[in-house]
Amino acid sequence: MPSYLKGGKSRYPLYGIVVISTILLVLTAFQYFWVALIGILLLFALFYAAVRGEKDTVKDTEEYISTLSYRVKKVGEEALMEMPIGIMLINDDFIVEWSNPYMAACFQENTLVGKSLYEIGEQIIPLIKQELESEIVTIDDRKFRVELKLEEKLLYFFDVTNQMETVERYESERNVIAIIFLDNYDDATQGMDDQTKSGLNSTVTSLLNNWAIEHGIFLKRTSSDRFVILLNEKIYHDLENDKFSILDVVREETAKQNVPLTLSIGVGIGDMPLPDLGVQAQSSLDLALGRGGDQVAIKLPNGKLKFFGGKTNPMEKRTRVRARVISHALKELIVESDKVIVMGHKYPDMDAIGASIGIRKAAELNNREGFIVIDASEIDTGVKRLIEETSSYPDLHSRFITPDEAMELVTDRTLLVVVDTHKPALVIEDKLLNKTERIVVIDHHRRSEDFIKKPLLVYMEPYASSTAELVTELLEYQPKGDKASPINTIEATALLSGIIVDTKSFTLRTGSRTFDAASYLRAQGADTILVQKFLKEDMDTYIKRSKLIETAEFYSKGIAIASGTDDEVYDPVVIAQAADTLLTMDGVSASFVISKRGPDEVGISARSLGEINVQIIMEALGGGGHLSNAAVQLHDINIVEVELKLKQAIDDYLEGSQES
Numbered sequence: 001m002p003s004y005l006k007g008g009k010s011r012y013p014l015y016g017i018v019v020i021s022t023i024l025l026v027l028t029a030f031q032y033f034w035v036a037l038i039g040i041l042l043l044f045a046l047f048y049a050a051v052r053g054e055k056d057t058v059k060d061t062e063e064y065i066s067t068l069s070y071r072v073k074k075v076g077e078e079a080l081m082e083m084p085i086g087i088m089l090i091n092d093d094f095i096v097e098w099s100n101p102y103m104a105a106c107f108q109e110n111t112l113v114g115k116s117l118y119e120i121g122e123q124i125i126p127l128i129k130q131e132l133e134s135e136i137v138t139i140d141d142r143k144f145r146v147e148l149k150l151e152e153k154l155l156y157f158f159d160v161t162n163q164m165e166t167v168e169r170y171e172s173e174r175n176v177i178a179i180i181f182l183d184n185y186d187d188a189t190q191g192m193d194d195q196t197k198s199g200l201n202s203t204v205t206s207l208l209n210n211w212a213i214e215h216g217i218f219l220k221r222t223s224s225d226r227f228v229i230l231l232n233e234k235i236y237h238d239l240e241n242d243k244f245s246i247l248d249v250v251r252e253e254t255a256k257q258n259v260p261l262t263l264s265i266g267v268g269i270g271d272m273p274l275p276d277l278g279v280q281a282q283s284s285l286d287l288a289l290g291r292g293g294d295q296v297a298i299k300l301p302n303g304k305l306k307f308f309g310g311k312t313n314p315m316e317k318r319t320r321v322r323a324r325v326i327s328h329a330l331k332e333l334i335v336e337s338d339k340v341i342v343m344g345h346k347y348p349d350m351d352a353i354g355a356s357i358g359i360r361k362a363a364e365l366n367n368r369e370g371f372i373v374i375d376a377s378e379i380d381t382g383v384k385r386l387i388e389e390t391s392s393y394p395d396l397h398s399r400f401i402t403p404d405e406a407m408e409l410v411t412d413r414t415l416l417v418v419v420d421t422h423k424p425a426l427v428i429e430d431k432l433l434n435k436t437e438r439i440v441v442i443d444h445h446r447r448s449e450d451f452i453k454k455p456l457l458v459y460m461e462p463y464a465s466s467t468a469e470l471v472t473e474l475l476e477y478q479p480k481g482d483k484a485s486p487i488n489t490i491e492a493t494a495l496l497s498g499i500i501v502d503t504k505s506f507t508l509r510t511g512s513r514t515f516d517a518a519s520y521l522r523a524q525g526a527d528t529i530l531v532q533k534f535l536k537e538d539m540d541t542y543i544k545r546s547k548l549i550e551t552a553e554f555y556s557k558g559i560a561i562a563s564g565t566d567d568e569v570y571d572p573v574v575i576a577q578a579a580d581t582l583l584t585m586d587g588v589s590a591s592f593v594i595s596k597r598g599p600d601e602v603g604i605s606a607r608s609l610g611e612i613n614v615q616i617i618m619e620a621l622g623g624g625g626h627l628s629n630a631a632v633q634l635h636d637i638n639i640v641e642v643e644l645k646l647k648q649a650i651d652d653y654l655e656g657s658q659e660s
Contacts, residue, residue, distance in 0.1 A: 086144070086157030094118065094125060103157060106139055124155070136160065172234035177277040178267045179285045180208070183293035185225035188259045200259055207253055211246045215239065236269060240308075244296045247309045251294070262294035270301035291446035291462060305449040307616070320473075326459045327477035330440065333456060334366045337415035337438060341406055343373040343428050345421035347572045350534065351466045352420040353383050354498030355442065357491050358471035359417045360399055365478045371399050373406045373428050380573040381541070382501075382534045386494060389530070393490050403429035410435045417442065420467040422460065423450045423624070442470055444502075446615055448624040462626065465514040468498030472517040492526035497534055504580060508609075508628060541574055548578040548593055552585075555647060556654065559612070560588045564595030566639050572597060572605075576631070579605040590614055592650075594642050597633060602642045606630045613653070620649040 086103035090096055094117040104112050107120045117125050127135045127146060134147050139157075143164045147156040182204065189197050201224075208227060212219035215238060218230040231239075247263050254261040266285025268277035280299050287305070288297035295309035334340055340363035344352030356372045363370030374387070390397040401409070406429060410416070416432055417440045424430050433439065439455040444464040464470050472495050480486055499518055503510045506518075522528075548570065552562040560582050564570055575593050582591035590612040597603040604621070606614035608628040615630045623632025634642055 084159065086155075088112065088155045088157070090117065090128075090153050090155065092153075094128070096120075106142070106144070106157065106159075108140065136164070172232060172237075174233045174269075174271060175274060175277060176231045176233055176236045176267065176269045177274070177281045178229045178231070178265055179281045180227040180229060181264045181266075181285055181289065181293075182225040183262045183264050183289070185261060188261055200254065200257060200261075203253060203257065204250060204261060207250055208246070211249070233269065236267070244308045247294060247296065264288040264293045265296040267296065267298040269298060272301075287447055291448075307619070323470075323473040324477045326457070327474040329457055330362065330459075330474060331366055331478060333415055333438065333440060334363055334368050336413075337368060338411060338413040339363075339409065340368055340370040340415045340417060341373060341410060341432065342370065342417045342419060343406070343432060344419050345423075345426045346375070346428055347378045347380070348374070348383060348420070348428070349380070349498075349573070350382060350386070350494075350501040351468050351498035353386060354494040354496070355419040355467040355471045357396070357494045358468065358475055359419060359442070360396070361487055361491050362471075362475060362478050363415075365475075365480065369399075371401045371406065371409065373403055373432070374400050375403060375428055378428070380571060381538065382497075382536075382573075385534045385536075386497065389534075390490055393488065396490065403432075406432055407435065412436060412438075414438065415440065418452060418455075419443065419471070421445070422452055422458075423448060424452050425450060442467060442474075444470060445625055446627070448619065463511070465509045465511065466499050466502035468495045468502070469514055469517045471495065472499075472521060473513070476520060487524045489525040489527060492521045492524040493530050493534075496521045496526040496528070497531045500531055501535070502629075509626070537577075541571075541577075544570060545574050545578045545581065548574070548595060549581055552582055552591075554587075555650065558587065558589035559650060560585070560591045561643065561646065562591070562593045563639055563643055564593075566596060568596060569598060570595040570603075572603060575603055575605040579607040583607045583609065592646060594639055594646065596639070600636055602634050602637055602639060604632050604634075604642065604646060606632075617646075617649045617653050620652065621645060 084102055086100065086106050088096055088099040088103050096112040096115050096117070099112040104110060109115070109120065112120060121137075121139065123137050124146060127137070128148065128150070131150055132148060134145060136143055136145055138144075142159060142161045144157045145160045147158070149155070189200065192200070205221065208219055211217070212229065215231070215235050217235060220228050222228055244265065247265075250263050251260055264285060266281045266283065266288055268279070268281030268284060270277070270280070272280070284297040284299045287299075288295050288307075291297070291307070295307055298306045298308075300306060340359065342356040342359045344356050348356075353372075353374075360370035360372055379387070387397075387400060390400075410432060414436050415438045416436050418427055418433075419442050421427060422441050422443045422445065424433055427433065433452060437454065437456075439452060440457045440459075441452055441455045442459045444461055444467050446462045447460055459470060459474075461470055475487060496518060499514060499521075500506070503514060506514065518526075548562050548564055550562075551564070552560045555561045562578060562582060575595050575597070579591045579593040582588055582593065590606070590608040592614075593605045595603060604618065604623070606618055606625070606629070608614045610628050613627045615625050615627050618625055618630035618632045621632045621634065623630060625631055634645075637645075
């Protein structure tokens, strides 16, 4: 290598020395001629040496650069042809113009030149058309990361098979924790003799043990009604593909002993420490129980929720003790607050209004002001009649306020009670949720993914007929001192109206507790004639509903679908009434009514007699509700598109039911 490339000194300073020496010799020649002559000769010799050395340096440099260029070129050719990286050049018609030998070997060809990607690697074409910069593809059971250089039409292929296998193995072996809970074990075994109870325990334990052994799961019973299981993600995905059939197995086998036990399973999954997985599993179990049990709830790492099961009517297992405990907790929260604001869902029905009036009464019984939030532009005829009737009761009528008035009244100490819904997007005024942290949720719908954040108290009973029924039970345990009047006729009537509407006059979702609540309200002066007055409908509404019902067609056995047009907007109550009416028709076990609810909104109201879980179908479209009563609202979509989505959701549900 030349000296200047190694860090040596340059020869250029020699020229400076020659010039300076020449000047000095010229000056010396005037006095010492011979000395100057000798110096000049030496100077010429030095100059010759400098010129000769510079030529040698340039020659050495040229030879080095030439050698280095050759070596780099050779290495480049070796790398291009021999390195285990595939390289391919294509043209606009996806024809291979050149590829290195490694690329040809990947496709098991001698040469790829002249071949079309449609022949040798059709899976690569969509990547090019979508202009993706990088993607993983599979070629002959091996995985390659394809890097695309679109301008040059150049593709690089990097073999990542081992890397992907390592990642997949890591993910498949990650820990999963789940908790199994026997929903109605205490109720089912109450009063059993020891022998019968032992036989039932043996049956359940044997079923779960066999299931665990079959799938390679560690199972440990921690109490009479609770099991903990440990598994990995590979086993979890097998259970998911099997749709957790253990739910059906346990229910069917125990039913043979006339004790139909059901399971609820909460699953904790994701890349997190074991304590966090345990917390997530318990949280998922709480969610499954909040939705009525007999199902699996999974909180996925991305925050989404997944459910399996939940296709049977939930068992009524709430007790008077729980109602009394919740009522006492509600009383404490009311007493600690400066006022109580009650809010239902948008377009409130009789259940939401009745429950709101009941909670306002609870506030009054605890010597606190209570207010009910109402948007006058979003109430139906029945609710209007109820509010008009309250004008004879000034103390109650004056407590109905607008959302804007509620925003002005609320403080940090205000208790906000949300009734008949638990979804932030469905409340009358979602801004109220951010104005106070003191929130109570009372609802009878199955819990969904979208839930109000950090409520102080949650009373959700999906096996109750209505929220009005729940509130009525809570009122029975509120104080009845001299300072507050007992529940009056209009308040009792409003609550009874909510129960009657949600049970379709005590024909659907009605339990013994429903009749107990109705009996209590009648004893407090509830007027059934007044209820009928509230629920009367006008002729126009009847005709509009009839037009909707006229469009009904059977999509599948027992499933009827009615659809409106994109030109006509229907009130949500009319849609719900049409679905209810369809359900009374012969041969209909589930009904779905689709119609426009606004300029850019389409609604579906779903009803069922219990054989088909319409909640699961509506959840698939982004809605929710009950097993037998659910709905969804979709935006920026037309009726035809909604009907196609609904039919697909029904098909998926029926397919899953057959598989399980």
